[in-house]
Amino acid sequence: MKKAFIKYSVLCLIFFISHVTNSQDFQGKAYYMSKTTIDMANFGRPGMDEDMKKRIADRLKNALEKTFILTFNKSESIYEEEEKLEAPGGGGSGFRTMMMGNFVDGNQYKNIKDQSFLQEREIFGKKFLIKDSIPSFEWRMTGETKQIGQYTCFKASGIKVKYGLDVNTRRPNQDDEEQPEEGQNMVEVAVWYTPQIPVSQGPSDYWGLPGLILEVNEGRTTILCSKIVLKSDEKDTIKVPSKGKEISRAEFDELSKKKMEEMRENFRRGGGRPGGGGGRR
Template sequence: MKKIIISCLLVTAFCNAQNISNGTITYIVSQKKDHVEQLKEKAKTSESAQRVLDLYEMAEDVTAILHFTAQEAIYKAQESLKNEADKTIVNFTYPMAGGRTIYYNNTIENINASDVSGEYIRVIQEKQEWQLVNETKQIGKYTCFKAIQTNSNRSKVKPIAWYTLDIPLPFGPKGFNGLPGLILEIEEKVYVFKATKIELNSTDFEPIEQPTKGKKITYAEWRERTKNFFTK
């Protein structure tokens, strides 16, 4: 019976894919409330923790956009008007939402394009590996399934994705990809990406432009270049 149910889901997903020509998803990127609460506890006895807390409390939610077709997708965080008007304000959420990096995916490559120390480069990301979990939740009208990224090196807390087979395309926010359905929510250690608006099959959808500016390098080459800026 379980095999029959899975087969039915896959057939339904395939049929759904045939009916989707393009889409745009708006995500809201925000801090986890429990992270701020933990900082508040540390700040009671630590001045450095209080300074970090002050920065997090000044941070604001960030809007980010994912445009996709059946073959490719592109994601970019939107800069807030407040930060554009006052460059002295540091919004901690913005760089974690993706900052000025352009995240591009197609059926062959997953590329992050950005300015690194004055040089614009395109980094080919490594393939993401996922553990599919038998757990679901509802996001809007979509039933979503849980997956955990097992090869993430960002932190000890592995990213959790919630994807839907109703839109069976392997894309998501901030370059997350490779699942059997579109990712509507990502939970990282400190931040959450939540889809708040989904538009499908728009008649005025503009073609996606793949980033071509700058040198293309592998993820290993990028790690070597930036090894003095972070630790594994």
């Protein structure tokens, strides 16, 4: 009974803070660290020794640990990768490194008011502008709470459509029967959000909760907020992405998969880039 009363009191306090601050023009920056682990069981080519696997995995680690900045206000946000110096010899080698180098993610923009999503992407130097609606989430509240920094967070879970390419995709010489079945593009996610920052925003394409999302767990990827800077007077400019050929997310994914298959074939034959420079559809 005592624990239930304490939990209820905390909830009341947080939602009181949320109600008071809701009238403010909430804006700021949130810094996130994104980490993706590699499926070592399917990593590398058959017969590759463990030392070689480890060396390549260590090189890839730098590419799979990224820092992002989310600049947000009540209605808009832009999610940008923080630039960092490339580590000497950190490029790695092989199919996955080639894939990451030729399929480049750009800034992600969300507008809650008009439900729009924009992202600049690049395939083999060809620029695209993904223009679509923001994804919808049917969040389920779990009742769990935890502290992230100074913020009390609540857990929510849901299912999302998995867009884009996966660094844990199969090796180019694996049998086709090991592939996931067609249409398996859904992934279960768990997030932690705080009503103390009453904006329906979050990293990447996440949104839709009564507070800023501070942590995301999606498959082998974890996104965790490390710092928040709130601003009341000085406004940061949220620049709407505008460069590249307009394309929907579904169309871009279809094009990406086609180019990746071409790259696989070239990789098997010891060749280079797919023909057409990513521009042909």
